[in-house]
Each structure stands twice: as structure tokens, then as C-alpha cells.
Amino acid sequence: MKDKRNLILKIAEKLISEKGYTKTTIEQIANKAKIGKGTFYLYFKNKEDLFISIIDKNLENLMREIRKEVEKISDFFDRLKKGIEIYLIYFEKNYTLFKILLQEKPFIKGQRFETFWKGFFKKWDFFIKKGFEEQIKNGRLKDFEFEDILYSLIGIIHGNIHRWIINGRKYPLREKKDVILEIFTEGIKRR
Amino acid sequence: MKDKRNLILKIAEKLISEKGYTKTTIEQIANKAKIGKGTFYLYFKNKEDLFISIIDKNLENLMREIRKEVEKISDFFDRLKKGIEIYLIYFEKNYTLFKILLQEKPFIKGQRFETFWKGFFKKWDFFIKKGFEEQIKNGRLKDFEFEDILYSLIGIIHGNIHRWIINGRKYPLREKKDVILEIFTEGIKRR
């Protein structure tokens, strides 16, 4: 059943985000999911597969949500605004994912750390790269390289998510949308 | 000897940044350092102590270098510029540290993840908090909360370090100083 697989994923995500990948055992996951240890292996090839699946499922969901909301918007700044908002909302609901991204995992699918993150950042291209380059041509943005901007943007966002988590998630993360946008868009605008 | 301890630290830092904390064994470290397994334990209480020591040593060095360069500068923007530059130069020389910070364990020194990072970010206060608040009173900066800015700034910086590492460290990281400053200072200036 798809359901049981998702249950395992959810439980594992929580445990791993709390205790770390290594300290979370298959047995703990199986117990919490009220399944046998053997059953776990009907749904996942091994522990690493589980880890990858957690990340994959989340990134897919995240990207699907962004895509869904953003594709009808044509204005670059509006797209950006919406994208950031969805991104924040997603981590607000799934903050464990953020902790997991910050975990011990130098290899994913045999890829190195570098390859994984490259792919991660690449996912942003689709919804801002083209617009961004147009804005430069228009002269509305400073003449940055796209990647300079991209990594700075994600950096600001992640800095704010990190802060939110560190401080106990006491406010709605999405509130930070405006601060992020303000700094970022004013920072990149040509004047 | 202080030397041997530092040798172990350096080797462990490299190994852990490459293979991750868990996958790096004491035996591997000892072999690379051409010492006996037991010798390791003359210099470190246990594996966790090693991990903490790597981080502590680095953060101390980093902060010492920033402090040294920055204390003679009084202008806020110049301080900021210098601070960012030193920070980038430090990670340029010690990029393994960044990977280690990113594969961090949920517990460090028995503290939770959150507590560690809180302390980490707190270290920045000393060199920009006062200046920043003055600039707001002067009206030269927008009326942000300090922490909104702080985490955004570190976010931008880390985003750029991350990118540099992901892409194989092919250019001098310090080059990114200007992009970071540009985006950040223009982003926070009142106009």
C-alpha cells in the first residue's frame, strides 16, 4: 500500500530530524509504525533508500507546489514573491526536512555531497532564470550573473528558516517573506 | 605535543568533511596520522570530543581573525566589508569546516542543534550589532530588526560559500565579497 510507505516516510522523517540519521534505527521506525522490521524492507531497499526517499518525496512535493502556484504568474517579481512564499510555507509545515538537509549525508545515491546540492539548487532555475535574465536586459536589474543571485537568494531564505527553527518556531515562518523580498529585490535592483 | 594534536585535527577534519562523521573511523584517522589507535585517545577523550574540537578550534580561529582585523575600523560599512572578507578568506582556506558544519549532528556537546547554532550566530553580534543600530538611528538603514538582518546576511554569505564548494572551488572565494556586499548593503539601505 502507498499509505504504509508514506506512514513509514513520515515517521522516519520525524525521527531522523530529531535524532539524526545514524542514531535512528530501523527498529525504532518499525516500532513507531507498528510494523515488523522485515516489513520495512518490503517498502525500502535499505536504510539509505529510505533517506533518499524522504528527501526526494519532499523536494518533489515542494517543487510541485511551487510550480502549481507560479506557472500562472507572468510578472517576474510576482513570481519570485509567490515562489518564496510557497517555499516558506512548505518548510513551515515540514520543518523537519530542513534539519534533515543539514545532516550527515556526504553521499546520496552514490553521488557526492556536491552533486546532490547542485541538483537541489538547479530546481530553482525553471521559475526564475528566464525572468531574471529578461529583467537584466530590460535594465531593471543590475548586471549580475544568474548564479550569483540564485545562491544569494536561497542563502537569505535558508538563513531565515534556520533562524526560525533555532528560535523554536514561535512565529509563522511565512511572515519573513517580506523581509527576504525587501532585502533581496532592493539588493539586486538597478537604480 | 601540540603538533600531534593539530595533525590529528587536520586529518580528521579532512576525512570527516569527505566521508561524514559516522563513516570516518578512529582507525582511519590514526592510520593517516601514522599513529596508533590508542594514541588518538591521548589527545582526545573520545570521538565526539574530536568533533567538538574541530569546530571549536575553527570558530575560535575565525573569530580571532575577524576581531583582529575589524577592531581598528570604526566605519560601519567598512567593518562589515572587512568582516565579510575575512570570513570568506577563512573558509577559502578551511573549506572542509563548511562541509562539517553542514553535516552536523543533532547534538553537539550535549546541546541540541539549536543551541549550538544560536551561539554560532551570536558571535557576530560584537562586530556589527552596535554599528547597525546606530545606522538605523541615523536613518541610513531601513528600520529592520537586527536579527532579521543578521540571519539574512549570514544566509547570503553561506549561500555563496556553498556554491563555491559545490562547483569545485574553482575561483577565489573572496571574489564574491563584492556581490555579497552589493546585494546586502543595497538591500538594507534606506532610500
Place this chain on the structure above:
Amino acid sequence: MKDKRNLILKIAEKLISEKGYTKTTIEQIANKAKIGKGTFYLYFKNKEDLFISIIDKNLENLMREIRKEVEKISDFFDRLKKGIEIYLIYFEKNYTLFKILLQEKPFIKGQRFETFWKGFFKKWDFFIKKGFEEQIKNGRLKDFEFEDILYSLIGIIHGNIHRWIINGRKYPLREKKDVILEIFTEGIKRR
């Protein structure tokens, strides 16, 4: 299975009595029991738990056997006689236990050595304390303190068990019942 646990207990009891607690390794026990090292830990929390279990199981069995035989006897001297006999028979069948008690660790169950032995001797109370005190009132026994007697009695018994083991267990231990009784009862009788 209860069986496998008992098998491990029996094998460990033998090994520990022969080689001592420290020199007996889990691997040796597992090999002799034809189980995997990991399997051991399904039945015992750790090595110390094994040690405790050996002692507990034996003392429980011993006390159960004494209780069963003695409770129907009302005459003090007959009770005593029976108790000593069962005690000897038990160690005759389980002489390894005696060696284990004699190579005991300074801590058992986190209790100090002293606490363990206090409990051990205390177990004798139930079957002779009351009778003994009655005999004193009757004037048939000398006016000893109970504990003076108790520890002397157990001392005589253990001395005889010790001798039996030292000399290679060549005779039925229970034969010594009469010598023990003779010395002890004549030693404590008032005349």
C-alpha cells in the same frame, strides 16, 4: 525461547566458573552455545546482566528447593538438618555457582559487595530464625545472638563445600551433612 536463554546461562556459568568473569568473553559463550554474538544480546541486556542472572536464577532455585522441603517440618533440628542437606545437594549439582560466588566482583547490580551478601545471608532467616530463638527460650541452646550463629553455620557449610571443590569433588558432598550438623549443633547446645 526460554530454552535458549537457559542454555546460554548454563554455558556461561560453566565458563565463568572456570576462567573467571573477565576472561570469559561473549564470543566464547556464543560459540559454545552455537549462536551468533548478536543473539546473546537478545536474551541479556549486557554481560553484567548475564552475571546477575546466573546468580539470581541459582539463588532462587536453591531457596525454592529449601523452602519446599522444609516448610512441612516443624522441629527445629529436623528443619536445620533438612535445610543443610538441600543446600549441600544443590551445590553438589551446581558447584560452578560456588566458584562464581567466590570470584565475585566488588559490585553486583550496582550494589556494593556488602549489600549483595547481606541479602544472601538474610535469605536464611525464614527457615531458622524463629526456631532458633524458641530454642534459646526453651533453654536448649546457648544464649547466642542469632547472627553469631547464622554466620558461623554458613561458614561451616561453605568451608566444607570449598574443601569438596578444592579436592576435586571426589565424594558426594551431601555426606558432609553429618559432620556439619555434629559440630554445629553440639557447638550451640546448652549443657
Place this chain on the structure above:
Amino acid sequence: MKDKRNLILKIAEKLISEKGYTKTTIEQIANKAKIGKGTFYLYFKNKEDLFISIIDKNLENLMREIRKEVEKISDFFDRLKKGIEIYLIYFEKNYTLFKILLQEKPFIKGQRFETFWKGFFKKWDFFIKKGFEEQIKNGRLKDFEFEDILYSLIGIIHGNIHRWIINGRKYPLREKKDVILEIFTEGIKRR
């Protein structure tokens, strides 16, 4: 120097009696004795040699003291009385020895447990065996085998020492001399 060797012996005796043979490390002993770890090996071949030396030194001292006091006494019962008294006094001063005798040590000098204890009990022969056999011939004692008596006697004594230690050594151990003698001599006397 003989002094330093004796210092090490004394310190080791205390530590081993408290923590057990295995848990006591050479380093701990060296530290307490304020000598280097290497120095330890100038005085003892290895850890086992230390253990043996502790026991040997003590048993020699004990036997020397008994011998000295007892050799001038010719009456059997007086000898016995004196011997028991000295024995108790010795353990009163050196109660740690008793705990050490009760430790994990299935092998001593490559001898088995059995051989060691045989030798231990054998040491008693010289001062009571002859007298005892005379008393039997005289008809003053029951016709026991010597060993039956010997192990019973030592058993009573050890039982009383054990009790004294278990209960915190709150009274002078030598007080128990009378109880022991009373039970034992009345127990073995012919009437």
C-alpha cells in the same frame, strides 16, 4: 628500595579491594603512588605478579605472626585460641585482604583456583594438626578426620569475618574469638 615496593603493594591492595582486580589499572596505582607507570614495572613483572605479591606478602605476614605467638604455647586448646585470635586481629588490620581473597582470580601463578586454596588451607596444618591428632588419641576430641575439622574451623572464622565486613566493621573483629571458640571447641569435643 623495599619501601617503594611496599608502598605500591599497599596502595594496590586498597584499590583492588575497593574496585576489583580488573577495574584497577596500573595507571591508577602509579598515580596514587606518585610514580611513573614505567616505574611500576621495575618492581613487578606484570599485573598478575602484583596480585600474587599482595596475597603472598599478606599470607606470609599472617603466618609469621601466628607462628611467633603460637610456638611457645604447648596446650592444644590454648594454641588454637591464640591462633584464632591472631588470625582475627590480622584481618582486622588488613580487612582489604579478605575482599581480595574473594575476587575473580581463577588462576594464580598458572595454578588453578583449587591449587591456590589447597596451599592456603595447608598452612594451618603446622599449628593444629599434630595437637588435634593427639587430642583424638587422648579421647578428648571426637574421632573426626583432620580435614573435616580444619575446613569447618576456617569456615566458621571466615563466616565471622565476612559478617564483620558486610556490616561495616563496626566492632572489633577480635571480639568474635569467643563465639568461634565456643561453637567450634564444644562442637568437636567428645563427651
Place this chain on the structure above:
DNA sequence: AATGAATGAGGATTCATTCAT
């Protein structure tokens, strides 16, 4: 004579994974 840095054999324990039921 004295030291203590260095060693590595040795052992307890964990846990991902398998497989018979």
C-alpha cells in the same frame, strides 16, 4: 633509576539486513 608517550590486541556492543515461517 625513572618516566610517560605510544601502541595495538582484545572485547563489549550495536544494528542493518536476511530468511524461514
Place this chain on the structure above:
DNA sequence: AATGAATGAATCCTCATTCAT
């Protein structure tokens, strides 16, 4: 499909002993 008993490779850490100084 589901289980969980069984496994043993893997790894941390300890500590008796050595040896260069």
C-alpha cells in the same frame, strides 16, 4: 504479505606493557 529471531561485520574504547630518553 508480514514477521522478528538470528546474525556477524563493524567500531569505539581500554589498558597492560614497552622502550627511547
